Amino acid sequence: MADLTCQELVELVTDYLDGALDEETADRFEQHLSVCPGCETYLGQMKEARGFAMRARESLPKGSADYTKATDIVLASQPTPQELKQMTQQQGG
Numbered sequence: 001m002a003d004l005t006c007q008e009l010v011e012l013v014t015d016y017l018d019g020a021l022d023e024e025t026a027d028r029f030e031q032h033l034s035v036c037p038g039c040e041t042y043l044g045q046m047k048e049a050r051g052f053a054m055r056a057r058e059s060l061p062k063g064s065a066d067y068t069k070a071t072d073i074v075l076a077s078q079p080t081p082q083e084l085k086q087m088t089q090q091q092g093g
C-alpha cells in the first residue's frame with residue numbers, strides 16, 4: 001500500500017477526527033503522522049479549530065448556509081502542513 005502524502009492527509013483529516021476512516025486508512029494516516037511533524041502539528045490545530053467551529057455552529061440555525069460556512073471558514077484559515085513544516089524548521093535551529 002502506498003504511503004499517504006501530506007495532501008491526502010489534509011483531505012482525510014476531518015474524516016479522521018470524525019472516526020469515519022476505515023482501519024487501514026486510519027493506520028496509514030497515523031503512520032504518516034509518526035514521520036511528518038508538520039502534519040502532526042496540523043492535526044492538533046485542526047482538532048482545536050474543529051472544536052471552535054462546533055461551538056460557533058451551535059449558535060446558528062441548523063441547515064442554514066452559515067452553518068456549513070462556519071466550519072469551512074475556520075478550517076480553511078488553518079495553515080497547511082507544508083507551512084507548518086517551514087515554521088517548525090525555522091524554530092528548530
Ligand SMILES: [Zn+2]
Nearest residue numbers: 006036039081
Ligand atoms: Zn505530512
